[in-house]
Amino acid sequence: MRINTFFYSVKQGFKNIARNKMFSLASMATMAACIFMFGIFYIIITNFNAEVQKIEEGVSVTVFFDKGLPESDILSIGEEIGKRVEVSRIEYVSAEDAWNDYKEIYFEGKEELAAGFAGDNPLANSANYQIYLNDVSMQSSLVTYLESLPGVREVKQSELVANTLSDFNKLVGYISGGIILILLCVAVFLISNTVTVGISVRKEEIAIMKLIGAADYLVRAPFVVEGVLIGLMGAAIPLVLLYFLYQRIIVYIADKFNFIGSMLEFIPAHTVFRTLIPVGIFLGVGIGFLGSRLTIRKHLKV
C-alpha cells in the first residue's frame, strides 16, 4: 500500500464515522460499556486473586515421620520435598522445637510442671515439616506424593480451605469470563451493523471505485479503519475513566471504611492498569477489526 493510499483509507475511515454518527456512537458506547465491564471484572478479579494468594500462602501441609526415624533421614526427606514444584517454602520443626512451642502455650506460669518432663520429651516423635504451597489447587497431588514417601507416618492438610478457595477462584473466573464473552459478542454485532450501514451508504461510491479499478484492499480498508477506530475509542474512554475512578475509590474506601481497609489491601492503580490498558486496547481494536472484517466478507463482494 502506497503512503497516499494509506492516508486516503484512514481519512475515509474517519469520514465513514462522521457520516454514520449515530450508529458509530452507538457502537462506541457499546464497546465502551463492554470494556468498562471488562475493566471492572479485571480489577475485582485481580484484587480478589491477590487476597486469595495471601490466604493461600498461609495454607500449609504438615508431615509427621515414623517413630524413631533418625533426624538425618528426616532432613534428607525435607530436601527432596523442597525440590517439588508445588512447594513455595518448607519449614522444619524438630521434636525439640515442637515441645518448646507446646510448653510456651500450655505451661505458661506453671513452668515447674513442664520441668518434670526434662530429659524426656513427650513430643519426641513430633518432628515435622510445615510445607507451604505455590498454588492451593496443587495440594492433593503433593499430599499423595508425601504419603507415598517411606518414613512418613502422617500428612495433615486443610483440604476444605484449599478446595473452597480453589473452587471459588474458578467460579469467579467462569462467571466473569462468560459475562465478558457475551458483552464482546454484542460489541462485535454492533460494530458489524455500523459497518453494514456504512457500506450501504457508500454503495454508489464502492461501485464506482470497483469500476475505476480500485484495488480490493482500497475498497475494504476504510471500513476496517472505521471498525478499528470505533474499537480504539470505545476502549480508550472507559480505560481512562476506570483509571481515575479506581484511584478515587480505593482512597475513599480506605478513608471511610477502615474495617475493609484493614482486611483488604488494594493493588495500586498503576500495577492494575499496567496490564489492563494494553489488554483493553487490544480487545477494543481486535473486536473492531474482527467486526468490520466479518461484515466486509459478508456484504462487500469486490
Added chain:
Amino acid sequence: MIKLEHVSKSYSAGIPALNDVSLEIEDGEFVFIVGDSGSGKSTMIKLLLKELDPTDGEITIGGKNLGRIKRKQIPKFRRGIGVVFQDFRLLKDRNVYENVAFAQKVIGEPNSHIRKKVPIMLSMVGLAAKYRSYPKELSGGEQQRVAIARALINEPSILLADEPTGNLDNNNAWEIMKLLEEINAKGTTVIVVTHNLEIVKVMKKRVITVKKGTIVSDSKQGGYDDED
C-alpha cells in the same frame, strides 16, 4: 482489439441474456451497440468489464483472455477501460474536481500528479471554470462531461458508454457525442450503447444490433434496421 468468440451468458433463470455472440472490435474503432431493452446490451458491457463471466465462449481484450484473469488482477485490468453511465454516477458530496480526482486517488496516484492532471482533463471536457461546482449545480450535459473526464483521466484505451445521452436533451446529447468522437479521434476505442436512433444514423459509425441476446446485424456505416 476486443474479441468475443461464441459468447453466451445465462442467468440463474436459465434464459440466455446473450446467445453465441461473436464479434471483433479493432483498436481505435467507434462502435454503437443498439437494441431494445433486455436485448443483452448491458450484459455485454458487464462482460467486457469482467463484472460477469460468460457461461460459454471466450472474451479477449488487448490480447488478454478475460477468463484467465485472476480475481486479484481485475482492478488493474479495469484501469484500461473507462465507463460512462446514463445516470452519470457522480459522487454528490464531492465537487467536480474531487469527482475527477477520485479516479486517480483510488489507483494510488500521487497528489502532485493529480493536481496537474485534473485541470487538463476538465479543460478537455470544457468544465475548467466549474471545478468547484457540485453535481446538483450542473446541467445533465455538464454532469456527463464530468463523468467522461473521470472515465478518461486514467488514460484507458477503451471507453464504454452505456446510454450516455439517455438523460439529456437533444443539444446536450449532441455535445456529448461530439466529445466522444473527439476522444475517439485521439485513439481511444469508443463503444456506445444507445437507444438514440437519430444519433446513430447521423454519425455513420459501425452499428451492432442486438436482439434477444444475438447479433442480428453488424453494419460498418451507421446502418440501423429499426423496423421493430
